[in-house]
Amino acid sequence: MILARPKTVSSILALVGGMKSLVVAGCQECVTVCQSGGRKEVSCVAQLLEIAGKKRGFPFEIAQVTVFRQCDNEYLVPLDVLMEKADACISLGCGVGVQFIAERYPTVMVIPGVDTVGGGGTVMSGVWEERCAMCGECILAETTGICPVTRCAKGLLNGPCGGSVDGRCEAGTDLPCAWEMIYHRLKKQGRLDSLTRIRPPKNWAHSGSGVMRKVIREEVMPCLSVLPLK
């Protein structure tokens, strides 16, 4: 899932100070799972904003809506009416959701209510960890299902750096050294020779450091000739 962390309500308030009508929009996908932008969090943020509005003596009019998925235009339809009179929309969706809403309602200010962190999963209740840096060129088969791009603090592709001690990463003592984990797993699989192979420089053009990525797959596109003409 896409991991996100709630922003503070005070940072949101700083942006909506003089406004009256707000829409707080949640998403039922990833941000619901990581408990930062689902129905429950929407209600929480809305209530805090309401209290803050009353305190300033000029209450907000707040609409709450949580859609099935903010990153799909068709699911944003429930927002249409609400956005007509909104001064701003606070989206608790990930950065993708925020942008899809902003694209659909270009005259309304859209404010992210969460910081989007990355691709990860639940480790235990209340703890989520990043696992995928979305580099666009997956090498997990060669690294025993442990991603060095994400889990090595330096993203090294050819083994550990010299800073790891007792299996801990030099950049944070609470983090395991990804390459030591890979080493142990390769050993268990009888594939240690894989560590001797020199991996060439990575093509970062596939990653977020290149131009904006776009996935185009013609085989799943609608057949244009049978679509009704507008």
Added chain:
Amino acid sequence: MSIGPAAKVIEARTGSRLEKVLRAGHFAVTAEIGPPKGADGRRIQQLAALVKDYSDAQNLTDNQTAVVRLCSLAAAVHVLNNGGEPVLQMTTRDRNRIALQSDLLGAASLGVRNVLCLSGDHQRFGNHPEAKGVFDIDSVQLTATVRQMREERLFICGEEIKAPPRVFVGAVENPFAGPVELRVLRLGKKVMAGAEFIQTQVVYDVEGFTRWMEAVCAAGWHKKTFILAGVTPPKSAGALRYMSRIPGMKVPEELIRRMEKASDKLREGQRIALEIINHVRAIAGVSGVHIMAINWEEAVPEIVSMAGLYPRP
């Protein structure tokens, strides 16, 4: 990129003094010079003049511990101008493949004949912990890149280099960082990528270093690269304690206690360095020492003399 020119034993061909000394079979001495946190090059010039006759080459660190300092390339030129033999340290933390290759060409054009390839301490430890780490390539890839540029006359992208950089290529290894087997595999990988010399992390844990060297020799890597053991004279017990907290450093507790008890700390620090030099010198497969007298470069001449390693070849 055609990577990994399997470590061939190649005749000296870079014009590097360090390479000549090592290939001639002498026990080599390199010394580290830490560039200052300012735009004044005089300190580097003084240190270069001080240590150049007591070492075969002088390493210029590249923003070590991720703290901004005068750049290693400029520092290397100060050393060159003062009759020294710089080893340009290059980390992949701060520069991408475009900048690294470009800096290497520039360094070679100015007369730098040695380069040391590292990934670099994580930026989190430095004075700009909010910086974005680059790590476009890693130290193994940088090592292979330098060899490819030198021998195949090709950039990473495959384009031809008209005047290739003639530099002697080194890498680093930390014998104390983790499973010995993994550390030896990693060393082997660096050698296969083209590392002609290896400078190790500071050795205080002589037993640990000995075990690592045994494994290195068993794998035969000592015949395909020159291994220089890292030595740092401790200035005080506090300095030792500080170093014991640096990631990847191992400092035996008894050494710290010994420094605590010593009445003349500096003398004791030099004595410890000397003992370690004598110890590693006797270990099969060790081709030299790399003295990192951190903020105490003045100690180098005496330590080298006491070790009987002066004059240099």
